[in-house]
Amino acid sequence: MHELSIALKLVDLACEHASSCQEMQVDAVHIAVGALSHIHEPSLLSGFAIAREGTLVSEAELIIRQVPLVLACTDCERDFESSGIQDLRCPVCHGYSTQVRHGNELDLEFLSLRPRQDENISIGSVSNPARI
Numbered sequence: 001m002h003e004l005s006i007a008l009k010l011v012d013l014a015c016e017h018a019s020s021c022q023e024m025q026v027d028a029v030h031i032a033v034g035a036l037s038h039i040h041e042p043s044l045l046s047g048f049a050i051a052r053e054g055t056l057v058s059e060a061e062l063i064i065r066q067v068p069l070v071l072a073c074t075d076c077e078r079d080f081e082s083s084g085i086q087d088l089r090c091p092v093c094h095g096y097s098t099q100v101r102h103g104n105e106l107d108l109e110f111l112s113l114r115p116r117q118d119e120n121i122s123i124g125s126v127s128n129p130a131r132i
């Protein structure tokens, strides 16, 4: 049910924009989901499909950008991609002193918009970063 509440929040945010800018239609909601955010993507996508029904953004798609876990080694100051929480050791200096650089994201990055009632106009976007 975690995913459904996130989907409802995303639809709320997108509707907020859609109602403040009624000449544009929201085509897609783009989010970034970090490897540590514990999101089950199929549940989020189906939750979004349910949450958007009957709203101003009933046609909008949810586009998920996956963000891998990237750690920063505090000993040698290198960043490295990790396969998961079991893999925290720096591949360069083999130290265990690391901090999460990326992977906690759960962000609304932007909305893809297009003018209403015109299928052939190129897609614009609005930058609207927000922590969900």
Ligand SMILES: [Zn+2]
Pocket: 073, 074, 075, 076, 077, 078, 090, 091, 092, 093, 094, 095
């Ligand atoms: Zn290191």
